[in-house]
């Protein structure tokens with residue numbers, strides 16, 4: 001995770017994503033919604049039709065996903081005054097080490113991941129454990145669009161329109177026992193289709209594991225996502241099911257989940273195991289606590305280039321302090337990074 005931060009003098013306020021891009025998207029969104037009022041079948045209900053976002057490959061959504069689209073709560077949470085990152089950047093600048101360590105590797109290599117059929121196991125300290133086909137797992141939930149900032153620990157960020165449902169809704173379904181204190185997530189382990197698990201990246205003890213305290217998991221901002229930009233997730237973004245916790249560094253938002261366990265003890269997470277002095281369990285976005293090797297005070301908002309570095313100040317809890325700060329009262333955020 002070697003990064004180069006532009007000089008502080010590059011942090012001009014005018015360095016924002018072109019306003020025109022944002023506005024054209026907004027217009028498009030508006031016209032799609034207007035279309036809903038006049039036609040019985042929304043444009044985007046047809047899997048072969050265009051997405052509701054400009055320049056977005058409509059994909060090939062499974063039936064259960066397409067059936068949920070008409071009931072989706074669009075823009076349930078938005079980011080005011082910040083442009084949505086272009087689809088191309090959000091899907092071609094990724095961290096998904098199972099498919100390689102370069103930013104372009106996941107887009108190039110994740111096509112081999114088969115997401116249908118997909119099984120999700122819920123186990124541990126729950127009244128109702130289970131092993132579900134993804135379409136059955138998804139049955140109880142209405143989709144919501146959540147437009148969130150995503151801040152990577154490497155000091156770049158994006159704004160992504162996810163589609164998913166609150167993690168708290170799942171927890172209500174599975175009934176955690178009184179012993180359940182943490183939730184643990186596990187990514188698929190399949191070296192046959194995940195080249196990063198085969199060889200050189202022996203540094204990681206696969207599968208990728210992440211976790212949250214139970215009260216963090218119950219926070220309304222925490223979602224399990226199945227879609228983005230009005231369509232199903234792309235493989236490189238963690239299809240078919242991933243966590244999104246927008247107030248934490250991106251590595252907490254574990255991809256391609258196959259197992260969700262309620263546990264008594266704080267789970268040992270992948271990045272802690274790699275370098276516990278650099279990556280903690282909490283990983284809350286915090287401009288005042290620097291990474292040992294770089295500052296966390298600023299970030300590059302993608303798209304960013306040499307001539308337009310698009311640097312901005314990082315916000316406490318990534319701008320979600322009002323919603324989550326109370327989870328951490330009395331906790332020393334320097335020690336619990």
Ligand SMILES: Nc1nc2c(c(=O)[nH]1)N[C@H]1C(S)=C(S)[C@@H](COP(=O)(O)O)O[C@H]1N2
Nearest residue numbers: 094095096097152187208237250251253255
């Ligand atoms: N299984 C798995 N999940 C993962 C990662 C990974 O390497 N493997 N990378 C994390 C990191 S470091 C980030 S910043 C985000 C990136 O999500 P995105 O590629 O959808 O933007 O995914 C997170 N989830």
Ligand SMILES: [Mo]
Nearest residue numbers: 152153250251
């Ligand atoms: Mo990250």
